[in-house]
Amino acid sequence: MATSSSSGGSPFPKWQIALAVGATGAIGLGYWYLRQQYKEGKKANLTGIKNSISIDDASQDTPITETPLQLAQRFKNEGNLQFKKGKYDEAISFYNKAIEVCPEGQKLDLATFYQNRAAAYEQLKKWSSVITDCTKALEQNQKYEKALFRRAKAYEAIKDWENCLDDVTAVCLIQNFQHQNALVMADRVLKELGKQHAAEAIKVRKPRLPSNQFIKTYFTSFSEDPVYKKLISTEEPIGEGDVSGFLKAKLAFATENFEEIIPACTEEINSSESESHFIMEALSLRASFLLLSGGHKDALEDFKSIIEATNCDVKIKVNTLIKRASLHMQLDNIEECLEDFAKAAELGPDISDVFHHRGQVKLLMDKTEEARQDFSRAVELNPDFAIAVVQKCYADYRYAMISQNVAMLMQNISDFKKATERFSSCAEVFVLYGQVLTERQEFAEADKLYLKALEIEPYNATVLVHRGLLQLQWKGNIEQAVELMKDAIKLDEKCEFAYETLGTVEVQRGNLVVAVDLFDKAIGLARTETEMTHLFSLKDAAISQLKVTTKLGIGPQLLKPNI
């Protein structure tokens, strides 16, 4: 389906994943922490913002005979006074004196003085001094949360994301994920770091085809792909003896030798000129395989050749526009995506694929009403296309939920049931309905639906992952969930969804090393930078927790499995 590749090795569009894993899988660990908080009914507590300009203060009366420590404290108090007046340079010189006279063994006091001086430097935006002083404070008091958070902010100011993440992770762990500002910061930094790592990784990534099943499913998500129809039709003779070009690609497709397809298409395209019958077909097929393997730039070039050609069958053009639109969606070029869909709708107002695929994009964009209109049109044009029918059910169901229309909700749930009877050989129908029932906490029924989907598609690993998630939600049974997800990987070693989801579960169990390895595998399978960014955020969060827990000697945070 159009948006399928946007969720990596998983053929599920993002909205389905988000649905299944809640905020965790879809948005990243940082948000998940947040979600935990909101779940517990805690409102954002902005006290931390005030903390960030606060300094440690413990006023005392000046005694008659001062010990060095008392003198140091007096200097500190004077410094605090200046700080509160906004006289930061003066404050710094008092803190200097405090540090100078403070006896060496007074670790906690020294830490405070350094921390306070860092606060003054922070006001002056002298980031490297902030970092130095916080580091000194932390040498005296390793778990000094204020110094950690202040240093994190300084690292953020100079865009040193990696160090920033470690500090803010430490704050989160020390505060047991209750420090709202640190949570927000962790989320922000994870995104930056994820983006940076993804941009680096994408440069060296080699194109790689997804699993054979994934490829086949991709093509069947179009009801009117003229090139696919040619590929599977037995009318065009494959030819006798040596075949070459598009016909060779056709043979490769039939025998599932998918890695031969791009070269065969290139042969057709290059040799062509006068005698080629299949140049547009070859361009379309090559572009699809380039898209599937993550060769986006080359895919876009082939798409362009087709769209700009004057002698091209209109159905191929429309199909190409849809494919390019979905690629733009994956690459976060929303405007170009919608433009292509608009062009496709203009060229092929009667082609249901246009509306079916645009409906999915609209759902992803949370434009439920527009999605419903598109699905309606798609089903009107092609009432027997199961995937479109069931996605319409789903969009209608979502809409009924949002608008709290109970009558419609009941109607649509029974429509779903009917769809499972009508399209009893389409796994997607069962999986989507299963997700709806999971959401409605009808777990036993949902599991039956997943089992039925597995009967129809025993090779489909993503269904096993959904079953695993169901075990977690239903029974809190981590062991069984993990088993099912491992089975998914055994079944399809290219199932990105399985690696990612299992990784998230392992983070929750505190198996950080295992989780990092799983995220790495998912990254190797991701096809777009957006997916990679998300996966790197997960991985970076796990690595940072690993580093911090080791360094500070606190156990990894064992969070309740509530995905």
Ligand SMILES: *[C@@H]1O[C@H](CO)[C@@H](O)[C@H](O)[C@H]1NC(C)=O
């Ligand atoms: C916010 O947290 C601070 C200390 O952490 C506490 O004193 C304050 O009452 C909290 N405010 C709210 C609105 O919960």
Ligand SMILES: *[C@@H]1O[C@H](CO)[C@@H](O)[C@H](O)[C@H]1NC(C)=O
């Ligand atoms: C096909 O043609 C393109 C452009 O003319 C060229 O860059 C490419 O190397 C050729 N490929 C083969 C396999 O001949």
Ligand SMILES: *[C@@H]1O[C@H](CO)[C@@H](O)[C@H](O)[C@H]1NC(C)=O
């Ligand atoms: C959902 O319910 C509404 C209102 O009852 C109905 O108009 C719509 O066709 C239903 N959707 C599906 C997919 O049957």
Ligand SMILES: *[C@@H]1O[C@H](CO)[C@@H](O)[C@H](O)[C@H]1NC(C)=O
């Ligand atoms: C697995 O099943 C889901 C749900 O039916 C479907 O969306 C996906 O395309 C299938 N994957 C493969 C590889 O067939």
